[in-house]
Amino acid sequence: MKQFSNRYIFIFSTVMVASVATLLSLAATLLQPAQERNLEIEKKKNILESIGVAATRGNTVELYSKYITEGFVLNSKGEPVEGLDAFTIVLRNEQKKPIEEQYLPVFRATPDDGERVIILPVEGKGLWGPIYGYVSLRSDMNTIYGVNFDHKGETPGLGAEINTSGFEGMFPGKKLFDNENFISIQVHKGGADPSDIHGVDAISGGTITSKGLEKMLYDCIKKYNDYLLKNRI
C-alpha cells in the first residue's frame, strides 16, 4: 500500500465526513414525514390492540375512528384539563416533569361487545430500553379488559415476549384494586397461582423486563388512582 501525505489524509477524512453527513441528513429529512405517519399508525394500532381489535396497517385509521370515541387529559389530581389532545401527549416527556405538573392522557372506547372501556397509556424501562403499552379497563375501573405491550429493543425470545399474545393474554380479568387499595399487577417468577387476581407469570429468561413491566404498570396507573376511585361503579 502506498504512503499518503498528511494533507491527503486530512482532505480525505473531511470530504468523507461531509458527504456522509449530507447523505444521512438528507435521508433523515426526506424520509421523516413517512416515518412519522408510520409511528402515528403504529400508536393507533397499539391502542386498538389493547381493546382486542386486531387492525392491519391499511384499516387502522378507519377502525380507530370507529372504536375510540374520545380522548381527554387529566392533571395529577384526576381533574380534566381543557384544550389538550390526548393523542399527541408524549408520556416520556410528561414523566420527566414533577408529578404535580404531569398530564395524564385517557382514551374512551366502545368495543363490539358494548362494554364502555377506558384506555390508559403506560411507559417504563425494560432491560435494554423503553417498554410501553396501553391498558384498557372495564367500566368498573378495576378489571383489566385488555393490554398491549411493546418495546424498543428487548432480547428476542426473552424480554421481547412481552408483546406476544401468550403474555398479554394473561391480563384480561385481573384486578388493579383490592377494595380501595391500589395493588396493580405483579409478575411471578415460576408462574402465578391462576386464582391470583393480581398476578401473572413472569417470562422465563426475561426477569428484568418482567420486573420493569410490573414497575411500569404500578407507577403509571397509580397516577390515575384518584380518577379511577372517583369514577368506579
Place this chain on the structure above:
Amino acid sequence: MSDQEKEPMFSAKNFKFFTAPLADNNPITVQVLGICSALAVTVKLKPAIVMALSVTIVVAVSNVVIAAMRKYIPDRIRIIVQLVVAATMVILVDQFLKAFVFDVSKQLSVFVGLIITNCILMGRLEAFAMANKPWPSFIDGLGNGAGYGLILVIVAFIRELLGSGTIYGYPVIEKLGVYKAGYENNGLIILPPMALILVGLIIWVHRSRNNSLIEK
C-alpha cells in the same frame, strides 16, 4: 486494474469465496467472530433468520463500497473509514425500512445496533475488501453472511425446539403430545450460556471431522 488478470465472473476461484466461509473458514466456528450477536438472537428461529439476512446484506454491500474505494483509502485511517462506511450503510437501511416497511423495521430494531458491532463486518472489510476487487468482495460478503446464518439457524433450531417447544413458532412438542408424558421445556436452553455451549459443541464436531482446522 491491469496488474491483475481478467477472469470470468463465476470462476472457480470466485465460487470458492462463497463456499469457504460455509465450512472450512466459517466466521463463527473457525474464525470465532460474531459470537456476541449469535448468543443474543438465537432463542427463536425467526429473529435468527432476520439477523442472518441483515448481516449478509450489510457485509456484502459494505464490502463492495470498501473494495471500490480501497486504492484511495489512506492506510493510517482505514479502520475509521471502514467503520464510517458500515455505520452509514446500517443507518441508511434502517431509515428506509422505517419509512417504507415499518413492520420489518420493528423486527430489526434490536439488530441494527448489533450489526454495526458485528466483528464479521469489520473482519471482512479489513481482511478481504481492502485487498480485493468489488465483485469477489461482494461474493465474500455473501458467503460469510451465509456461513454466519447457517450456524445461527442450527443453534436457533435446537434452542427453540428444546427451550420453547416450537419450530418457527409452530408448537411441535405440544402437537406430538409429549407434554402429557411428563416432558417439560428446558429453561436453561433459552439463557445465553447454553448458546455458547451449543456453539462450542458445533466447533467440536466440526474439528473432529476436519483435522486440518486443529491448531498445532
